[in-house]
Amino acid sequence: MQQRTLSQPISATGVGLHSGERVLLVMKPAAPDAGITFRRTDLPEPVDVKVQPSLVNDTRLSSTLVTDTGVRVGTIEHLMSAIAGLGLDNLLIEVGAAEIPIMDGSAAPFIYLLQSAGIVDQTVPKRFIRILKPIEVVEGDKWVRLEPHDGFKVTLSIEFNHPAFNQAPQTVAIDFAHHSYIEEISRARTFGFMHEVEYMHSHGLGLGGSLDNAIVIDDEYVLNPEGLRFPDEFVRHKILDAIGDLYVIGHPLIGAFSGHKSGHAMNNKLLRVLLAVPDAWEYVSFTDPTQVPSSFHRLPDVG
Structure with missing residues (x-):
């Protein structure tokens, strides 16, 4: 590949x-x-x-x-x-x-x-990074983990005691050997609460945010007129974020990523811990296409 x-x-x-x-x-x-x-x-x-x-x-x-x-x-x-x-x-x-x-x-x-x-x-x-042994970061009730897996899959859970979140599962597992990133993940939007938007505006942040580029939630409901793109769009967006955060390492990962209540800081900390443990990973390339894990066979064709 x-x-x-x-x-x-x-x-x-x-x-x-x-x-x-x-x-x-x-x-x-x-x-x-x-x-x-x-x-x-x-x-x-x-x-x-x-x-x-x-x-x-x-x-x-x-x-x-x-x-x-x-x-x-x-x-x-x-x-x-x-x-x-x-x-x-x-x-x-x-x-x-x-x-x-x-x-x-x-x-x-x-x-x-x-x-x-x-x-x-x-x-x-193409150079991949293959996970050779489990690496974990835990902070209170939040955690993220990378484990060996012959492919790439992501399992994430979130926890919000809120009516808008309780209508769908707050845990999603996506194995990219069987699911398409474009169809299952790419369209999931970022989200925030109305009180957070007001706080950010008061501190000169979030000035470009609107219902056109985020899901906004009040005390009970999603405020966007069109509603959600997926019933579990919130956790799917967390998977989208995690995939972007992990790709900062510069190479696709052959392994399984999982987390609970994770965010950008913990995702990045996990990468730094991984790189600090040399025997937990290795670079690999494949000259024989049949040896490439099936998760990466689903990448869109070049043209």
Whole structure:
């Protein structure tokens, strides 16, 4: 299985969730083994920020890369999730602000853009990270875990004592050997409570948020007129986030991820713990396509 990039550049304009400003995003092909790099083009001198777990230094409301000189690229998780879902390895992403546009609050618009640009195989084998032994992070009643598994699957549970959440299961398991990321996960939107929106606005955050790019919940109901895209859209979005957070490691994982009440901070901490235990993982590539775990056979075809 080969590494992948785009066949041509593609651009889009959207609103930053927290700044409320218009943001230009340009995604371009990159060379084999280049990985995913964000380039801040709005600064006096453009600055490249290579995606890696050690640079996720702000996880209060999203996954935000922060360099040692203070250059930020925020709200990367939905775009990173789309990149992972399409099996892309190498991209240069130019962004004209300190955060990625929120689009509709899911990964689906990014999937559309990336597929519209076209995806091509490169001449170098794709490098996977295979989990060799369990790694876990526990904080009170919250936990995340990576375990060996010949493929990729995600099991997540959330816990909200609220009427809008109690109408559907708060645990979802997706085995990508049998389920499609695009169909089952990519359309699930971010969500928040009305009182949180009011709090963020009072602190100059969430200024770009609206019912067009998030599910908003009051004391009893979902306020979006169209309702939910899935009965369990809330936990499916947490899976979307987790896939994006995990792909910050720069390679697809061969393993099983599970968690309860997890978030960006714990997902990133799990990656850092994994990398600190050298015998818990290994790099693998496959020259024989029949040896590739079936989870990765479902990646959309190149064209």
